[in-house]
Amino acid sequence: MSEKFEGAVSILQALSALLVFLIGLGILAVAVMYIIDVTQTSQTVRRNFPVVGRFRYLFEHLGEFFRQYFFALDREEMPFNRAQRSWVYRAAKGVDNTVAFGSTLNLTPTGTPIFVNCPYPTLDEDAAPTSPVTIGPFAREPYEAKSVFNISAMSYGALSRPAVLALSNGARMAGIWLNTGEGGVSPWHLEGGADIVYQIGTAKYGVRDDNGNIDDEKLRTLAAESQVKMIELKLSQGAKPGKGGILPGEKVTAEIAGIRHIPEGEASISPNRHPEINSASDLLDTINHLREVSGLPVGFKSVIGAYGWLDELFEEILERGIESAPDFITVDSGDGGTGAAPMSLIDNVGLPIRESLPLVVDRLKHYGLRERIRVISSGKLLNPTDAAWALCVGADFVNSARGFMFALGCIQALQCNKNTCPTGITTHDRKLQRGLVPADKAERVKRYADTMNKEIGVIAHSCGVPEPRRLRRYHCRIVQDDCRSVPLDELYPDVAGAVPVTNS
Numbered sequence: 001m002s003e004k005f006e007g008a009v010s011i012l013q014a015l016s017a018l019l020v021f022l023i024g025l026g027i028l029a030v031a032v033m034y035i036i037d038v039t040q041t042s043q044t045v046r047r048n049f050p051v052v053g054r055f056r057y058l059f060e061h062l063g064e065f066f067r068q069y070f071f072a073l074d075r076e077e078m079p080f081n082r083a084q085r086s087w088v089y090r091a092a093k094g095v096d097n098t099v100a101f102g103s104t105l106n107l108t109p110t111g112t113p114i115f116v117n118c119p120y121p122t123l124d125e126d127a128a129p130t131s132p133v134t135i136g137p138f139a140r141e142p143y144e145a146k147s148v149f150n151i152s153a154m155s156y157g158a159l160s161r162p163a164v165l166a167l168s169n170g171a172r173m174a175g176i177w178l179n180t181g182e183g184g185v186s187p188w189h190l191e192g193g194a195d196i197v198y199q200i201g202t203a204k205y206g207v208r209d210d211n212g213n214i215d216d217e218k219l220r221t222l223a224a225e226s227q228v229k230m231i232e233l234k235l236s237q238g239a240k241p242g243k244g245g246i247l248p249g250e251k252v253t254a255e256i257a258g259i260r261h262i263p264e265g266e267a268s269i270s271p272n273r274h275p276e277i278n279s280a281s282d283l284l285d286t287i288n289h290l291r292e293v294s295g296l297p298v299g300f301k302s303v304i305g306a307y308g309w310l311d312e313l314f315e316e317i318l319e320r321g322i323e324s325a326p327d328f329i330t331v332d333s334g335d336g337g338t339g340a341a342p343m344s345l346i347d348n349v350g351l352p353i354r355e356s357l358p359l360v361v362d363r364l365k366h367y368g369l370r371e372r373i374r375v376i377s378s379g380k381l382l383n384p385t386d387a388a389w390a391l392c393v394g395a396d397f398v399n400s401a402r403g404f405m406f407a408l409g410c411i412q413a414l415q416c417n418k419n420t421c422p423t424g425i426t427t428h429d430r431k432l433q434r435g436l437v438p439a440d441k442a443e444r445v446k447r448y449a450d451t452m453n454k455e456i457g458v459i460a461h462s463c464g465v466p467e468p469r470r471l472r473r474y475h476c477r478i479v480q481d482d483c484r485s486v487p488l489d490e491l492y493p494d495v496a497g498a499v500p501v502t503n504s
C-alpha cells in the first residue's frame with residue numbers, strides 16, 4: 001500500500017516539476033517574443049503592443065474561416081453569401097432544397113431581378129426538355145450542346161488533381177461540358193469522359209512551340225481526341241483583364257511543369273495578351289486558323305470594358321462572310337473569380353455581366369449575327385435565378401466556375417492563391433487533397449448541374465413557357481432606384497438601331 005502511495009507521490013512530483021518547467025518555458029518564450037517585438041522595426045502594432053499584438057495577425061487569418069459561421073448574416077458576405085452557397089451545397093448533396101416561412105431576400109435594392117409569373121403556368125405534363133443548341137455550323141465537326149449550364153474554365157494547376165477528376169466524372173454523368181482553363185488538357189480532364197472545351201490562353205499551354213506560338217501539329221493531335229469538342233481562345237477573364245494567368249511557384253509541380261512545358265517550382269506567368277492579336281482582323285485570322293487546323297468550333301472569351309472593338313469585329317465579319325465569325329463568345333463578368341489576381345483588377349476593372357451581357361447580345365442582334373454566334377455567359381451565375389436572368393437577356397448558355405467549386409466542397413476560405421486550400425480543391429498538398437474523394441464529389445457535381453437545369457426549368461414554367469430556352473426579356477423585371485421594377489425588354493428594347501453610341 002505504502003509502495004503504491006509512494007509511487008503515486010513520485011508521479012505527482014514529476015508532473016508538478018514538468019508543469020513548473022513548462023510554465024517557465026512559457027514565460028521565457030513570452031519574454032523572448034517581447035524582446036523581439038519591441039526591438040523589431042517593421043510592424044508597428046507588435047512594436048507598440050509586444051506579444052499581444054501578435055494575436056491580431058492570428059485572428060485576422062482565422063477570421064477568414066470563422067466569420068461565416070459566427071458573425072455574417074445570410075445575405076451579406078462577399079463574393080458569395082451564405083444563402084447562395086447553401087443552395088449549391090444542398091443541391092449538390094441532393095438534400096431537400098426548399099426553405100420555410102418566407103424569403104430572406106430583400107426585393108427593394110436596385111438591380112434585383114423579379115420574374116413575371118403567369119396566371120396559367122406550364123403544366124408538368126406540358127413541360128419540354130431543354131432543346132440542344134448547335135455551335136459552329138461551319139466547322140468540320142459542329143458541336144451539339146445539350147445543357148444550358150456548364151463548367152467554366154479552371155486549369156489543372158489552379159485546381160488539384162482530385163478536383164479535376166471529380167469535375168470530369170461529374171460532367172460526364174450530368175451531360176455537361178468541362179472547360180479546361182488555360183493550363184492545357186491534363187489526363188485528369190480526359191479521365192472522366194466528359195465533353196471538353198479546350199481553352200487556349202496567352203501562353204498556349206498544351207499546343208505551344210518553344211517560342212510560345214501555336215504549333216499546328218500539336219493542335220491537330222489534341223483536336224483529334226474525340227472528347228475535345230470546342231476551342232475557346234481566351235482574350236481575357238473578368239478577374240484580371242490585361243493580365244496573364246498566374247500560377248504561383250508552389251503550385252508548379254513536376255507534373256504540371258511537364259504538361260505546360262515550363263520549369264518546375266517557378267511561378268508560371270502568361271503574357272498579358274496574345275502577342276499576335278492586336279486588331280479585329282488578327283482575331284478573326286487566329287480564330288479561322290484554329291478552326292481550319294482543328295476542325296472544331298472556335299470562339300473567344302472576354303470580359304467587356306470598352307466595346308467599340310465589337311463593332312469593328314462584327315463589321316469585319318460581315319465583310320468577310322458569316323463563316324468567318326467566331327462560333328461563340330463567352331462574356332465573363334468583371335467580378336469573376338480566379339486562382340490569383342491583383343486586387344486592383346479583381347475589384348474595379350471590367351463591366352459586370354448585368355451590364356455587359358445585354359450590350360453584347362444587342363450588338364449581335366444589330367449586326368444580324370445573333371443566330372450565328374452563340375453567347376455563353378459567366379460571372380456569379382450560380383443559382384437558378386441568376387442563370388434564368390441570363391437566358392432572359394439572351395444568353396444561350398451559362399457557365400459557372402465557383403458554383404462547381406462549392407459543389408466540390410469549397411468553403412470560400414479565399415486561399416486559392418496559396419497552396420493551403422483547406423478543402424483540397426486548389427492545393428497540391430497531398431495531405432489537404434486527401435479529404436476530397438473524387439468519386440463522392442463527382443456525384444455532387446452531377447447533382448448540382450442537374451438541379452440547376454431543373455430549377456431554371458421551374459422558373460420557366462412559372463413564367464408560362466415550356467422550357468428555359470423560351471425565356472424572353474419580358475419575363476424578367478429589374479428593380480429600379482425608386483423600388484419599382486421595369487421589364488428587361490423596356491430597359492433594353494429589342495429593335496435594330498437601339499445599340500448605344502460606340503466607344504473604343
Ligand SMILES: Cc1cc2nc3c(=O)[nH]c(=O)nc-3n(C[C@H](O)[C@H](O)[C@H](O)COP(=O)(O)O)c2cc1C
Binds near residue numbers: 181183402
Ligand atoms: C480557381 C479558378 C481558376 C480559374 N481559371 C481560369 C482559367 O484558366 N481561364 C479562364 O478563362 N478563367 C478562369 N477562371 C475564371 C472562371 O472561368 C469564370 O470565368 C469566373 O470565375 C466567373 O465565373 P464564376 O462566378 O461562376 O466563378 C478561374 C476561376 C477560378 C475560381
